[in-house]
Amino acid sequence: MVLTDYEVTALLLSLKVASVAVIASLPFGIFCAWVLARLEFRGKSIVDSIIHLPLVLPPVVVGYLLLVSMGKKGLIGHYLYAWFGISFSFSWRGAALAAAVVSFPLMVRAIRQSIEAVDIRLEQAARTLGSGKWRVFFTITLPLMSPGIVSGMIIAFARSLGEFGSTITFVSNIPGQTQTIPLAMFSFIETPGAEYQAMRLCVISVVIALMSLMASQWLTKKAQQRTASVC
Amino acid sequence: MLVVNIKKQLGETLLNINAELPLSGVTAVFGRSGAGKTSLVNILGGLSTPDSGEIKLGDKVLYQQGKVNLPPEKRHIGYVFQESRLFPHYKVRGNLNYGNRHQDPTQFANIVKLLGIEHLLDRYPITLSGGEKQRVAIGRALLTSPDLLLMDEPLASLDLPRKRELIAYLQTLARNLKLPIVYVSHSLDEILQLANHMLVLNQGELIAAGPLAQVWNSEQMRPWMPPQELSALIHTRVANQHPQYAMTQLMLDDGNHLWVNTPQWQQQPNQDAIMVRIQANHVALALTPPQQSSIRNCLRGIIKQLSPSADGDQIQVKIALGKDELWANITPWACDDLELCAGKTVYAQIKGVSMSQNDMAQSN
Numbered sequence: 001m002v003l004t005d006y007e008v009t010a011l012l013l014s015l016k017v018a019s020v021a022v023i024a025s026l027p028f029g030i031f032c033a034w035v036l037a038r039l040e041f042r043g044k045s046i047v048d049s050i051i052h053l054p055l056v057l058p059p060v061v062v063g064y065l066l067l068v069s070m071g072k073k074g075l076i077g078h079y080l081y082a083w084f085g086i087s088f089s090f091s092w093r094g095a096a097l098a099a100a101v102v103s104f105p106l107m108v109r110a111i112r113q114s115i116e117a118v119d120i121r122l123e124q125a126a127r128t129l130g131s132g133k134w135r136v137f138f139t140i141t142l143p144l145m146s147p148g149i150v151s152g153m154i155i156a157f158a159r160s161l162g163e164f165g166s167t168i169t170f171v172s173n174i175p176g177q178t179q180t181i182p183l184a185m186f187s188f189i190e191t192p193g194a195e196y197q198a199m200r201l202c203v204i205s206v207v208i209a210l211m212s213l214m215a216s217q218w219l220t221k222k223a224q225q226r227t228a229s230v231c
Numbered sequence: 232m233l234v235v236n237i238k239k240q241l242g243e244t245l246l247n248i249n250a251e252l253p254l255s256g257v258t259a260v261f262g263r264s265g266a267g268k269t270s271l272v273n274i275l276g277g278l279s280t281p282d283s284g285e286i287k288l289g290d291k292v293l294y295q296q297g298k299v300n301l302p303p304e305k306r307h308i309g310y311v312f313q314e315s316r317l318f319p320h321y322k323v324r325g326n327l328n329y330g331n332r333h334q335d336p337t338q339f340a341n342i343v344k345l346l347g348i349e350h351l352l353d354r355y356p357i358t359l360s361g362g363e364k365q366r367v368a369i370g371r372a373l374l375t376s377p378d379l380l381l382m383d384e385p386l387a388s389l390d391l392p393r394k395r396e397l398i399a400y401l402q403t404l405a406r407n408l409k410l411p412i413v414y415v416s417h418s419l420d421e422i423l424q425l426a427n428h429m430l431v432l433n434q435g436e437l438i439a440a441g442p443l444a445q446v447w448n449s450e451q452m453r454p455w456m457p458p459q460e461l462s463a464l465i466h467t468r469v470a471n472q473h474p475q476y477a478m479t480q481l482m483l484d485d486g487n488h489l490w491v492n493t494p495q496w497q498q499q500p501n502q503d504a505i506m507v508r509i510q511a512n513h514v515a516l517a518l519t520p521p522q523q524s525s526i527r528n529c530l531r532g533i534i535k536q537l538s539p540s541a542d543g544d545q546i547q548v549k550i551a552l553g554k555d556e557l558w559a560n561i562t563p564w565a566c567d568d569l570e571l572c573a574g575k576t577v578y579a580q581i582k583g584v585s586m587s588q589n590d591m592a593q594s595n
Contacts, residue, residue, distance in 0.1 A: 119316075122316055125310070127303040129329050129375055131330070132302075143320045
């Protein structure tokens, strides 16, 4: 099966949007997961709820909120455009932002679980061996939570690939700009007589999803082998 | 001197320690579980903060209420935990080098050799036995070149053969390194084998502190030794080796001598100071030196004190042998028959086989 230019464009855009969404949100994801796993503070349950909000809100609401806040004339987007010339409207960056926001809670959940599984006593031991808090984090905590980081990234990547509702609300459906595979498929379904094209995109989606699931299993297994056992 | 003067509320017990520990040899911290032993070493290591007081290691202030509280990484104190706490994602070599800033290859080689872990360097912790893990953990702490080493029941999670194996390494370590060690244990056997000094904790309070034999033989230790386990530590020096049998003669300060099975650690005679534990149940008393007895050891001493045990089943007799003291458990009947009283001269008979390797430790 040879892909058409149209399909290749949508596929590459999907991969770009999902990769950027995952990579850009990862540091925040690790930070939020660490805060939720290790700190006790007042209002923690509120922070926890806000992080999880995109998981339960209808995607169209997320898209609308992004439009209101991050659009070129939005509350925050207005300043971003004026000061840095950054605009999310009708561009792949907006699609990536929407994907990042929607997949963020899934990423944080996976990473948080892996941080909670890291034995604090190992970190204490590292402190007594002369390492400050940051070195302990990068040499002990981070490597030991890597299985959770990997699975968090994969699940966020898969969720980003499938993102539809908030993307179409926030940045519309522009071929080559914001038209990822789900959006392209939606266009074909809307078009009479394009069942075949819709089916081809459906197969592509299934293949990518299977590949990322298998990659996730393989990576998680590798990471677990490295960090196996509690000593 | 390690000066510890701290208070910390631990649930319902108040940990209240005011002690000066010598910066040489092994200082044992002894007490029942819940006495505050681990809390004390955690405070020394900086893993927990006292409510008030002061800790000084030599001239260096580690903690002073409201002013100084050095984090663990700045204290230069090594810590060997009950569970080895090796990092699972590093090989043994990586674990050893984790805190080894100077990367001095000679020191690395020495410590690896001392602990016998050369063949383990390229393995991951999960593949090691409990004893091997503990040796790596000890090496890892030593390679940070600490000013003080804390050990929190490092043998507690091991089975008996592994304990024996590791205790031999610890003895070598304590003898070869000029590094003060604070050793937490609830096992008097381990303490006898390793320690020079001893602190006794009970419900957060320090109830005795000092050189091992002094604390061991003190009244404060009696509650930890039930009548059948009552024992005394005696200072001796190696005098002679039996020409035919594997027996060694130990000389007491007052000229009495003691034959024991030759210790496994064959040492050169004459100079080695050895501490021997003698169980009160293994001592029989006679008013005249016995003739033609299988019991090789007959020590002349003077009764210092007679006290009935708590249940009244036996009389605990304290006998002075020069500066040393010995306990003997006898029945009230035997006591009345021999008309024992304080000041009377007696001959304490001790079977040579009753003193095992576990009852002897080098005390220099």
